[in-house]
Amino acid sequence: MNLLRVVFQCLLVSLSEGIDRHLCRCLSDIAKRHFSSRINLVISDNTESYTCHHVSTNFSRTLNHFNENSSGIDTQTWDLFLSDLHLSERWSLLLTRPNKEINTKYIADRKHGSYILVPGYGQIEDVTEYIRIQITNLKTSRDWNPRARFLIILTQSNNFTEARLKILEDIFTELWKFRVINVVILTRALKTKLGKIDVDEKNLPVFDAFTWFPYEPSAKCGEIRDAVLLDRWILQGKGNFLFNTSLYPPKIPKDFRGCPLRVSAFEYPPMMMRMKTEYGIIEYEEGIELRLLHQMARITNMSLLFRPPPADNGYWGNDLGNGSWTGLTGEIIRGYSDIALDNFWYRCHILNDMECLEPHFMDSAMWFVPCAKRYPRWTSITRVFEANLWLGLLSSYITVSLFMWLVVKIIHNISHPDNEAYTGIVQCFLNFWAVILEESAPNNPPNVFSIRFVFLMWVMYCWAVNTVYQTFLTSYLIDTGLQSQISSEKELLNSGMTYGIHKVLLVQIPHLASKHYPRRIDCVTFEYCQDRTAFKGDLAFVFSSLNMAYVIAERYMDGNGKPLICKFDEIISTQIISIPVIKGLPMIDELNNVIQNTKEAGLLEYWLKNVEYIAILASANDFSVPGGEYTKLTLEHLQSPFYFLFLGYALSLITFITEFISRWKQAVH
Numbered sequence: 267m268n269l270l271r272v273v274f275q276c277l278l279v280s281l282s283e284g285i286d287r288h289l290c291r292c293l294s295d296i297a298k299r300h301f302s303s304r305i306n307l308v309i310s311d312n313t314e315s316y317t318c319h320h321v322s323t324n325f326s327r328t329l330n331h332f333n334e335n336s337s338g339i340d341t342q343t344w345d346l347f348l349s350d351l352h353l354s355e356r357w358s359l360l361l362t363r364p365n366k367e368i369n370t371k372y373i374a375d376r377k378h379g380s381y382i383l384v385p386g387y388g389q390i391e392d393v394t395e396y397i398r399i400q401i402t403n404l405k406t407s408r409d410w411n412p413r414a415r416f417l418i419i420l421t422q423s424n425n426f427t428e429a430r431l432k433i434l435e436d437i438f439t440e441l442w443k444f445r446v447i448n449v450v451i452l453t454r455a456l457k458t459k460l461g462k463i464d465v466d467e468k469n470l471p472v473f474d475a476f477t478w479f480p481y482e483p484s485a486k487c488g489e490i491r492d493a494v495l496l497d498r499w500i501l502q503g504k505g506n507f508l509f510n511t512s513l514y515p516p517k518i519p520k521d522f523r524g525c526p527l528r529v530s531a532f533e534y535p536p537m538m539m540r541m542k543t544e545y546g547i548i549e550y551e552e553g554i555e556l557r558l559l560h561q562m563a564r565i566t567n568m569s570l571l572f573r574p575p576p577a578d579n580g581y582w583g584n585d586l587g588n589g590s591w592t593g594l595t596g597e598i599i600r601g602y603s604d605i606a607l608d609n610f611w612y613r614c615h616i617l618n619d620m621e622c623l624e625p626h627f628m629d630s631a632m633w634f635v636p637c638a639k640r641y642p643r644w645t646s647i648t649r650v651f652e653a654n655l656w657l658g659l660l661s662s663y664i665t666v667s668l669f670m671w672l673v674v675k676i677i678h679n680i681s682h683p684d685n686e687a688y689t690g691i692v693q694c695f696l697n698f699w700a701v702i703l704e705e706s707a708p709n710n711p712p713n714v715f716s717i718r719f720v721f722l723m724w725v726m727y728c729w730a731v732n733t734v735y736q737t738f739l740t741s742y743l744i745d746t747g748l749q750s751q752i753s754s755e756k757e758l759l760n761s762g763m764t765y766g767i768h769k770v771l772l773v774q775i776p777h778l779a780s781k782h783y784p785r786r787i788d789c790v791t792f793e794y795c796q797d798r799t800a801f802k803g804d805l806a807f808v809f810s811s812l813n814m815a816y817v818i819a820e821r822y823m824d825g826n827g828k829p830l831i832c833k834f835d836e837i838i839s840t841q842i843i844s845i846p847v848i849k850g851l852p853m854i855d856e857l858n859n860v861i862q863n864t865k866e867a868g869l870l871e872y873w874l875k876n877v878e879y880i881a882i883l884a885s886a887n888d889f890s891v892p893g894g895e896y897t898k899l900t901l902e903h904l905q906s907p908f909y910f911l912f913l914g915y916a917l918s919l920i921t922f923i924t925e926f927i928s929r930w931k932q933a934v935h
């Protein structure tokens with residue numbers, strides 16, 4: 267064994283100038299075999315003086331300062347390797363440096379497919395930190411793809427010993443924070459036997475390719491950090507891999523054996539309902555997305571671990587202005603949870619730090635306004651005519667009475683009619699009032715054509731007006747009708763009503779914050795706005811129609827089963843509902859499959875109907891069901907006639923008392 271080592275060392279020394287050639291060939295081999303062509307290959311190097319550059323112009327200029335003492339590869343070799351990649355025209359190449367901002371003007375139309383990281387010169391102990399910096403920088407790009415294939419070149423140290431395998435574990439720990447799993451680390455070959463791979467003279471190893479299997483065994487839930495030697499580059503001919511095995515084997519198990527899936531959620535019908543906490547463990551009992559989540563957990567065999575609802579009414583979260591987010595979004599971005607539920611409106615177009623699963627619903631933001639109130643019943647007697655019609659009636663009553671009086675007076679001057687009725691002005695008024703009330707006038711008008719003609723005209727007029735009045739009055743007594751209902755956004759804005767818009771909605775619908783909506787107030791909680799709209803009726807608000815359909819059915823119904831909150835058909839914005847997950851979530855494909863299958867089976871709609879139906883049944887308990895189509899006339903319907911009756915009684919009583927008192931006074935004097 268000792269002898270072998272000596273031979274090995276000598277060979278290595280003699281190789282040392284050829285080692286870069288080998289590295290070059292080894293890298294080319296990996297790239298050609300494992301990096302699928304036609305997708306972006308990103309090369310991140312850790313030396314100075316470089317700006318992000320899409321390699322397509324002057325290659326050698328880029329490379330001249332690309333390579334000064336980085337990674338122990340000499341400029342020439344690196345140049346050779348890169349020009350080899352470039353000339354093969356199989357990839358679109360992107361070179362980046364961590365100390366420079368990624369050029370955001372360059373937007374590839376697809377995600378990065380593979381990465382080569384060269385963590386730079388210096389002590390091997392610093393490598394983890396370099397990798398962290400590089401990935402943090404790469405992450406700022408929209409095309410960052412933690413599921414891509416990663417190759418980390420760590421060949422700078424030629425005394426890479428077994429003890430230093432620990433460094434690889436540190437690197438894996440760091441990579442796990444970014445959920446980077448498909449990674450191969452290329453190091454100088456260890457001079458010892460490793461696992462089942464032995465060193466022999468025929469197959470002298472030059473480089474080792476290490477990787478890790480975070481889920482093997484899967485019950486350890488991604489906690490495994492052991493470096494596993496996959497293959498070695500051996501010195502045979504021009505050099506080749508010993509086993510030619512796949513360097514990027516599948517690492518995500520199908521069965522996670524009860525590993526926890528951390529879920530962020532809050533109570534939000536009909537998606538997540540009936541939260542309860544027992545011994546510090548949070549559970550939900552019902553909900554559409556809860557059922558979907560259980561389906562996901564069952565397929566992947568994971569257990570669910572619910573986080574407490576976000577504090578301070580954060581709900582889905584909004585931007586604090588300095589790049590940090592509150593609510594569910596914040597929990598996902600900071601990696602506190604893996605998945606967030608609750609009717610989540612698609613946000614992945616504005617947030618690069620999370621991923622979204624397949625959309626599973628469509629929702630829309632709508633205005634919700636107080637429902638129009640019924641007219642009070644006592645108004646039904648006066649409400650039949652508008653004020654000007656009442657005035658018309660009154661003025662015609664006065665003019666016709668006066669006219670009658672004049673006509674009678676003139677007739678009396680000319681001839682002497684058979685009776686004295688209608689000669690006084692008070693008589694005229696009283697008699698005509700009797701006609702309005704459809705009473706018979708106490709004395710006949712004199713038998714003169716012109717007097718009778720005026721009288722007849724007044725009777726005809728009163729008959730017409732009375733008929734119309736009574737028809738309307740009857741229908742108003744039965745159904746008082748509704749005051750006008752706000753039915754468009756324009757009407758709402760003109761009505762002067764305030765409107766509540768919760769600030770989390772502004773993330774997706776920013777125009778609601780514009781000065782087009784000057785009377786906007788912030789809803790502290792959704793319930794506050796809903797209660798105010800339903801019970802006080804002085805507020806409108808914007809919200810999700812999917813949620814409100816359920817909430818109104820469950821909570822905001824009056825005794826007759828009529829909603830207290832109304833909406834109109836205008837849609838403010840249509841929203842896709844999609845579940846956000848932590849960027850790089852390993853089991854995303856399985857979860858997407860579950861969503862796809864659930865959608866195709868029509869289960870989501872079925873669950874929605876089911877949950878809504880149960881809610882309606884539950885709240886129907888409290889309804890006093892109206893007795894069918896026909897309405898019995900109740901005392902309530904005849905409220906207004908009774909009010910007027912009592913008013914009349916009161917007036918007569920007062921008149922009676924006054925009369926009585928005045929008589930009594932006369933008697934005394």
Ligand SMILES: *[C@@H]1O[C@H](CO)[C@@H](O)[C@H](O)[C@H]1NC(C)=O
Pocket residue numbers: 324325326327
């Ligand atoms: C590329 O850069 C080198 C060195 O800076 C220069 O000599 C050469 O002319 C350039 N080639 C082109 C095509 O710009």
Ligand SMILES: *[C@@H]1O[C@H](CO)[C@@H](O)[C@H](O)[C@H]1NC(C)=O
Pocket residue numbers: 313314334335387
């Ligand atoms: C590269 O190595 C040379 C000596 O070989 C050294 O002077 C120089 O500072 C190194 N460059 C960097 C960026 O460390």
Ligand SMILES: *[C@@H]1O[C@H](CO)[C@@H](O)[C@H](O)[C@H]1NC(C)=O
Pocket residue numbers: 423424425
């Ligand atoms: C090899 O590693 C040891 C520490 O393990 C270090 O002291 C030594 O300087 C290294 N040699 C080279 C040539 O890097």
Ligand SMILES: *[C@@H]1O[C@H](CO)[C@@H](O)[C@H](O)[C@H]1NC(C)=O
Pocket residue numbers: 506507508509510
């Ligand atoms: C690996 O592949 C290379 C070229 O593709 C071939 O020369 C070599 O024999 C293969 N090795 C094994 C062990 O299959």
Ligand SMILES: *[C@@H]1O[C@H](CO)[C@@H](O)[C@H](O)[C@H]1NC(C)=O
Pocket residue numbers: 521522523524525567
């Ligand atoms: C799910 O995981 C448990 C371990 O937590 C295991 O006993 C069970 O067999 C697994 N179920 C399936 C269907 O693989």
Ligand SMILES: *[C@@H]1O[C@H](CO)[C@@H](O)[C@H](O)[C@H]1NC(C)=O
Pocket residue numbers: 586588589590
């Ligand atoms: C952003 O601001 C909030 C308070 O406004 C603060 O609590 C938080 O720490 C800040 N975050 C960052 C990343 O600066």
Ligand SMILES: *[C@@H]1O[C@H](CO)[C@@H](O)[C@H](O)[C@H]1NC(C)=O
Pocket residue numbers: 675676679
């Ligand atoms: C009615 O006749 C008397 C005289 O007979 C006269 O004084 C009076 O002005 C007449 N009135 C009218 C309204 O014509």
